[in-house]
Amino acid sequence: MSQHAGTKPGTAKSRTARRRTRRMPPLVILLPAVLGALLFAVPLVGLLGRAPWRQLPTLITSDLVVESIRLSMITSLAAAAISVILGVPLAWVLSRVNFPAKALVRALVTLPMVLPPVVGGAALLFALGRRGIVGQPIYEGTGFLLPFSTWGVIVANTFVAMPFLVITVEGALNNADRRPEHAAATLGASRLAVFTRITIPAISPSLIAGLVLAWARALGEFGATVTFAGNLQGRTQTLPLAVFVALETDRDTAVAISLVLVAISLSVLILLRDRWWSR
Amino acid sequence: MSLAQSIGLRAKRPSFVPAVLALLGVPLLLTACGEDGTQRAAQVQVFAAASLTEAFAELADVFELANPGQEVRLNLAGSSRLSTQILEGGPADVFASADRPNMDLVDQAGSLLGPQVVFATNRLEIAVPPGNPGQVSGLADFANASLLIGLCAEAVPCGALAAQALAASSVEPAVDTYEADVKALLTKITADELDAGLVYATDVLAADGAVAGIEINFDQATSYPVAVLENGSNPTGGRLFVAFLLSEAGQEILKRHGFGGPGL
Structure with missing residues (x-):
């Protein structure tokens, strides 16, 4: 660059x-x-x-807030990582491979962006819950349950966040200069080598932009999480859920948590924007 | 650019101004259609606890028949959410809470136009999915960590009452989720994703076979107070609705939905 x-x-x-x-x-x-x-x-x-500035230090170091910050970081970063691992190949297939139902698959991938997250959460529950079409065989075979677990939060986060990465990366792939890829292929590089050595480095600014978008969406995720994974401090109660619960009982805490969320999101977005997004 | 392309939107040289005007025109048109159809009835904004969902739907229908020109709009949520909304200026004519503390919050803020009156009572029951997959038989099972247990968040009345019931039986529950209101909890039990939860007896009745109820050894009931608020723009309608709620006809409907009378 x-x-x-x-x-x-x-x-x-x-x-x-x-x-x-x-x-x-x-x-x-x-x-x-x-x-x-x-x-x-x-x-x-x-x-x-509305911020309770004086009590802020004690409020944001309470168990509730510290645990939800920790959980939010784990789940949103995991969701961003899974989004890259699954989303980049998906974007590549959508951009570079021709297959019949492509328009349908592309629409499906972007569906979580327009779907109300609560609906997405309910859909996940009916599919991956212990009575769901996918969840039931897993539960009966292994006893493993996604809902009401931290894994469930990660799945819900990935569901709503990955479309942002796929769309950003696919757009970059569509607009990328194909000539270096063709040259490498002519020189004998395998398709996989071209993908990892030429394509990925070429689109890395978009990949990072997509990653940040996906992470930010995961960090703020509420509806799908509360519907699919429930709400339990330390296990599934992320920052947005903690705000939602605290808003009814303890508004100072709710505002304090909101400020933490705003501070984290803003600082990451500003830092990264200067580094990678400015042209 | 890439986003629009990726989801398949490829407009060639769009004419921007007509497109935006059309976008604005649609909501304006829809608003107009909604308004000039018939003469507008006076709306009674009723903020009611989630556990009142089914009973108040029927009450509203009967009330509207008896009071032409008054139209009930229900806002149903956890009582604590409703009291927060009212304290932030939510346009409620009537507030029906599932407990006293949330009504007292609104009362202390000076938002009540009249006295708060208890119009119904309710008690807790264990709700389990049909067939009782967790073989739950009583409150003691709530301590079983291998079962999936849900409660209402302690901020909402059903959660506060549940905590009292469990404490009274000295049960330390192994909870898997605290749901925002009783209906959200009921949904997860109905979907058979939880083995048991503590909900109101009226919710078990309203679920109509989708969950089974198990009575518990805790007879403390929660009281539902109602009051007319100064937040709304239709205090007359609000008073009419509260009067109907306390009338014989209103009490009859509540009773049919499983609520206890206020005298309990």
Whole structure:
């Protein structure tokens, strides 16, 4: 990435920057843009306004909060990892292999993005629960149960998060320059070698972007988790579930947990955006 | 760009302005259609505990027949969620809570227009899936870690009552999930994903065979208070609804759904 960026793009960038500061953008564009940004900023201000700043240190170090932070980290990172392991090959197949029901498979992959998460959770429960079509044979054979376990949270998180990775990576694969791949193949590289040595490095910025999107979605996941995996402190109660429960009994704790979530998400998104997403 | 392409959306040179206007037009049109059909009835916003779901659906129907021009809108959730919504300014005309503490919270905030009146009582029962796969026979089984046990979260009345019942029998439950309200708990028992849970006797009745009930040795009942609130815009409708709830006809419906009378 750094090798291609010589001195020329740098000067072009500073030139556009100068032009940006000199001229005021048209009001018809600026006004809705500001309103749009406010829609995101105002709720955050509301949250900060309700924050119990003085008790914050004790609140966010309570057992409940520490356990749910730990659980949220484990499950969201695991879901992001599984999304890469399963999602990158899936994206590659969707991009590079022609098969009959491709449109259907692609729609299926993106379905969790439009499906209400609670519906997704119920569907998972009916499929993977101990009376589900897949869950019942597993349960009767091994005694292993996904619902009400940390594994269940990871499955629910992966279900809602993986589409973001697949879509990002598939888009990158579709737009990637194919010539290096063809050259490598001509020189005798196997298809697998081309995939690991040429394709993956070429799309790595998109892969990381997709990974971050998937992780962030998993971190915030609520509906599918509470429906499929239930709610138990230390086992299935992630940060969003802890907020949901605390909101009814102890609003200070709820706001404190929300701030933790916002802080984690914002810092990761800002850090990574500077590193990988800026063009 | 890549997102739209990946889900198969490929518009060629879309005409942006008409498309956006069309997007805006649809909701406007739908709102208009909904409004000018008939003369609008006055709405009574009733915030009611989740355990009242079936009983209040019937009560609302009968109330609307008896009071033309009043239309009941039910908001059903755990009582603690409802009291939070009301304290945050939720437009409730009537609040029917499954316990006193949540009603007291609203009362202390000065949101009540009239006194709180108990209109029903309820007691807990063990609910198990049909066939009782965990062979649960009493509260003692709730300590069995190999069974899948669900309770209501302690914030909601059924959870608080369940904790009392278990403590009274000195049972330390091995809980697998704390559900947000009694109906969410019932759903997981109905789906046969939990071996047992503590729900209201009325919920077992409402499930209509989808779960089996086992009576427990704990006769403390929870009281359901109701009150008219100043949050709403239709206090007249609210008073009418509460009066109907306490009338003979209203009490008859509640009784049929398994609720005990307020005098208990």
